[in-house]
Structure formats: structure tokens, C-alpha cells
Amino acid sequence: xxxxxxxxxxxxxxxxxxxxxxxxxxxxxxxxxxxxxxxxxxxxxxxxxxxxxxxxxxxxxxxxxxxxxxxxxxxxxxxxxxxxxxxxxxxxxxxxxxxxxxxxxxxxxxxxxxxxxxxxxxxxxxxxxxxxxxxxxxxxxxxxxxxxxxxxxxxxxxxxxxxxxxxxxxxxxxxxxxxxxxxxxxxxxxxxxxxxxxxxxxxxxxxxxxxxxxxxxxxxxxxxxxxxxxxxxxxxxxxxxxxxxxxxxxxxxxxxxxxxxxxxxxxxxxxxxxxxxxxxxxxxxxxxxxxxxxxxxxxxxxxxxxxxxxxxxxxxxxxxxxxxxxxxxxxxxxxxxxxxxxxxxxxxxxxxxxxxxxxxxxxxxxxxxxxxxxxxxxxxxxxxxxxxxxxxxxxxxxxxxxxxxxxxxxxxxxxxxxxxxxxxxxxxxxxxxxxxxxxxxxxxx
Amino acid sequence: xxxxxxxxxxxxxxxxxxxxxxxxxxxxxxxxxxxxxxxxxxxxxxxxxxxxxxxxxxxxxxxxxxxxxxxxxxxxxxxxxxxxxxxxxxxxxxxxxxxxxxxxxxxxxxxxxxxxxxxxxxxxxxxxxxxxxxxxxxxxxxxxxxxxxxxxxxxxxxxxxxxxxxxxxxxxx
Numbered sequence: 001x002x003x004x005x006x007x008x009x010x011x012x013x014x015x016x017x018x019x020x021x022x023x024x025x026x027x028x029x030x031x032x033x034x035x036x037x038x039x040x041x042x043x044x045x046x047x048x049x050x051x052x053x054x055x056x057x058x059x060x061x062x063x064x065x066x067x068x069x070x071x072x073x074x075x076x077x078x079x080x081x082x083x084x085x086x087x088x089x090x091x092x093x094x095x096x097x098x099x100x101x102x103x104x105x106x107x108x109x110x111x112x113x114x115x116x117x118x119x120x121x122x123x124x125x126x127x128x129x130x131x132x133x134x135x136x137x138x139x140x141x142x143x144x145x146x147x148x149x150x151x152x153x154x155x156x157x158x159x160x161x162x163x164x165x166x167x168x169x170x171x172x173x174x175x176x177x178x179x180x181x182x183x184x185x186x187x188x189x190x191x192x193x194x195x196x197x198x199x200x201x202x203x204x205x206x207x208x209x210x211x212x213x214x215x216x217x218x219x220x221x222x223x224x225x226x227x228x229x230x231x232x233x234x235x236x237x238x239x240x241x242x243x244x245x246x247x248x249x250x251x252x253x254x255x256x257x258x259x260x261x262x263x264x265x266x267x268x269x270x271x272x273x274x275x276x277x278x279x280x281x282x283x284x285x286x287x288x289x290x291x292x293x294x295x296x297x298x299x300x301x302x303x304x305x306x307x308x309x310x311x312x313x314x315x316x317x318x319x320x321x322x323x324x325x326x327x328x329x330x331x332x333x334x335x336x337x338x339x340x341x342x343x344x345x346x347x348x349x350x351x352x353x354x355x356x357x358x359x360x361x362x363x364x365x366x367x368x369x370x371x372x373x374x375x376x377x378x379x380x381x382x383x384x385x386x387x388x389x390x391x392x393x394x395x396x397x398x399x400x401x402x403x404x405x406x407x408x409x410x411x412x413x414x415x416x417x418x419x420x421x422x423x424x425x426x427x428x429x430x431x432x433x434x435x436x437x438x439x440x441x442x443x444x445x
Numbered sequence: 446x447x448x449x450x451x452x453x454x455x456x457x458x459x460x461x462x463x464x465x466x467x468x469x470x471x472x473x474x475x476x477x478x479x480x481x482x483x484x485x486x487x488x489x490x491x492x493x494x495x496x497x498x499x500x501x502x503x504x505x506x507x508x509x510x511x512x513x514x515x516x517x518x519x520x521x522x523x524x525x526x527x528x529x530x531x532x533x534x535x536x537x538x539x540x541x542x543x544x545x546x547x548x549x550x551x552x553x554x555x556x557x558x559x560x561x562x563x564x565x566x567x568x569x570x571x572x573x574x575x576x577x578x579x580x581x582x583x584x585x586x587x588x589x590x591x592x593x594x595x596x597x598x599x600x601x602x603x604x605x606x607x608x609x610x611x612x613x614x615x616x617x618x
Contacts, residue, residue, distance in 0.1 A: 134584065380556075381555075381583040381585035382590065383554045384551060384553045384588075385551065386551045386552075389548045389549070392548075402585035402588050404584035404585055406586050431540065431556045
């Protein structure tokens, strides 16, 4: 880091200290050639088996003698040529042995910071750090860093992104976290059991392979369909439970903290004002228990779950913390489309409803699995009104509200006059909603 | 500059709450001319080829099928005219309005502060007819705000004005 007490102009020119990743990293990279071999064997099992029988001990040893050093050399070189540095305004990642690549990630544009620890990384005491910025790709993650180093780096990046003076950014340290919600394992297990998709995929995995066996009597066909089906069933039941185990949502001056996972731990931080949309989803089977699931959209982030399962009141209080000043409009406050909407979409039109408060645009859809999407006015990128010939006949129109996370929230089947008013009004609100939005650097004076 | 028909038509809905009625600008006739010419050329060629092939290979009576593309041309002629008339845009104080479509109507509002990028594009055919289109990008990929077939000078003026307004009102995501 730059030395404190140097004046700004000098510091700007001084190159930032470059660092390397954790020395464990080459081991991970060294897996690449092995993975290629395994991938080839999986891709063409018959030929692989044929080749295997032809292998003698000597050739195997020779192959190993070539492969292992080559793999370690590759791992070592990629590690040696990967550097990163934190400057005043950006994080720079320099990679590449033959093809050099430098990623400059602007700190005030950070949408979220993730620290993830796969199971093996937890054993080795290392972690991955990923910055979600609009337009970054998979390569722009720092894997691996020491566990403590990753946490410190996250704190420093967030402090710099928040606009703390560079001299103090290093010493600000981790912001204190106040826990908002922790999902009990029992609730999570019940919620997984009460999800239709879990049972559908399980049933498919149990029914389809025997049927295929009866039809074709080919082991390969059965395996080729059965394994992915079983995998999907596992991912949607046990996988979901393991991934969402011990889901904790916390609040800190750095923003929202989301920690979860039984085997792989993930710690996500979403700085204030980065949430583009929030969806409150209520599956049919959860309704009796009054549970909901809350999803959120952050531009450039892959995670979309905020709360996997919680009673409605708790979930709404979390939403109120995530989107300050927002109250979730109750079901009675939502206005339904006019009755003639049934001519365009029988039965299901009853599931639609919208509400516009002074802070959010809310639209609900779904009859059995209800989903209420909230968009803060300040996050609206554009508003569109669309009307087809059949809708014109019934004087109906749809209003689409586009947000920066590439999600569109739609108020369907509104009365045409109301839709036109909504279009004008929403454009106006989205413009004025900006005025009291917090700046990108949320701690800047 | 605007060779089109700048009409002060009223809005489609009831915009009683709006500060002022937007001043709509239509597209210059160049785009319509280009599209109609392309229509006539391609369908004319198709009709000719169809008529010749069927007439020579199957029988002279079958050549009547060549009338089909010709009917299509007439229909397309009217359709293109209606579609061209439906396109219009309005620069308001704080946002840009684009309205288009006859059967499938769509109206887009983009606040200037949300614009990330303004593009002026012009393909080889468009260039030959002296046309250019302006495309607006926001952080949402779903925003599809394109104004086709503008006079290049007008397209550049619009681009500069939008960029200037966008900078003045700019905000992040």
C-alpha cells in the first residue's frame, strides 16, 4: 500500500505495490491437465477403456513422469505471473504468461464483494475473493488468498469504495455486523420438502431410468439419462439444503452481509444502494405456514437469494433494511387488472396486481406461486408501454419497467388509460427518485 | 433539418398530469423511400423469377402465381407507410420518448440520466440513401430505444444533445 503522508500528486504516479496470490494456488491450477484427461475419459468411455488395457506399468510411469512436472510447472507459472494491486480507485489484476491481460476494476462501481470458500479451500485455510462489477467475467476473481488476507482485503476494498481517505482505508478494518436473520436448519429442511420441484425431480430420477431400461435394454442410455437426472434431484434437494444451510443476513455500514453454506461457505457483501430489485416469492405449499422466500437482483452478481425461507413479517423487515424507507405493500393495496383482462388471459389474470408507492414500483404475478417484485424508483432505467392488437381491442396494455440488473418487472393487463398514466408517472418518479439516492461512494462526506 | 413531418399531435393516452404535451417529431421520408424501394426491387425480382420459371417449366397458366409476390408488394407498400407514420420521438426536458408500431404499439421512455451510451449507426444501404439511426443504451439490456432512418446531420445533433443532457444528469446504476 502507499505510504501515508505523501501528497496526492506524488501518490497518484507511484505504482501500487503488487501482490501475489496464496502459494496454495499452484496446486489448484495443477489440476487442470488431470481434469483434461478425466474429461476426455468421460467423454468417450469406450475408447478410454480400450486405451487403458493397452497401458503397461512402464508407460504409465513415463506418462506420470511427464504429466506431473508439466502440471506443476503450469501451475507454478500461472501463479507466478498473476499479480494484483489495490490502487486508490481500482483493483488491478494482471495475469497471463503468453497472452497478458490486465483487468482494472473501478472500486466505486463495485456491486458486491464475495468471499467464497469451497470445502477443500476451507481445509487449506484459503478463500476466493470476487468482485461483482457490471461486465466482469469469471477470470476476475482472486483465488486463492489466505483466509485472513481475503477478509482484510475485502474490508480495505469496501473502505476505499465507500470513500474513506486512502491513508485510513487500510486501518478502518472490518465494519461491525448486526445480525438481521438466521434461518434455522429445521425450517430450511421443511421448506425444501415443501417445494414441488424437489419432488418432481426426485420422481423423474426414480421413474425415467427403469422405463428407459424396459424400452432399450441399453446400460449406456440408462446411465446417460439417469446420472444427470439423479444429479438434478440431488442438487434441488440435498444440494439446496447444503448450500442454504445456516443462512445469515447481517447489516453493517459496508452494506448487506449474506453468509451461507454447510460445506462451501460463501460470504457476500452488497454495498448500500446496489440492490436493483427485490422479489418476494410465495410457493403454494408454503402459504399455510406463512413462509416466503426473498430474492434480490444486483447488477453483475450471480447470487439471487436474499432469504431462502422466513415468515412473511420477518422477511418484510429484512426487505425494509435492504431498501431503506420501503414498506412492502400489503396484498390489499395491490390493484388488480380490470375484469375484462380475463379475455386476454383467463383465470391467471387474477394473479396480477400492481402498487406504486412513493419509493417503489411493485408488481405481483402468479396465482399459485405468487411473486411480488419491488423496484425502487431510483433504479428504473427505462419504462416501456406495449400493446398488441388483441389487447387494444380490450383497451388493455402492459407496462415494462427495466432495471440495471437486466431484469424487467412488468405490470400486465392494465387499463390502457391507466397504463399511459403509469408510463408518464413512472418516468417522472424514476427521475426524481434519484435525487435523494445515496452516492456511489456511500461514506464520502 | 427535419425533412419529415414534425407534427404536434396529441399524446396517445391522457397525459393530463404531464407538465407539457410532448412535441413529437416524425421520421424523414427517406426511410420510407428506402424501404419501399427495397420491397419493390426484391419482390419484383421474385415475381419475375417465379413467373419465368413456372411459365417455362410447367406451363403458361402457372405463371399467374407470379401475381402473388406482386400482391404482397402492394400490401407491403401500405404496411410500410403505416409503420413509418407510426414512428415518432419527442425530446422532453428530462427524458426521451419513442413511440412506434401500428398493431403492436410500443412506447419507450428513457430518462437522460440513465443513458450509458448513444450510438449512431449507418449501414451501407442506409448510407447510400443518406440515412443514419440513433441507438440508446442504458444499463438494462431490455431497453430497446432506437430511432431509425434519421438524416445524418439530425442523428448527430441528437447524439450530441443526448450525450450532453446525459452527462448533466448522469447517475450510476
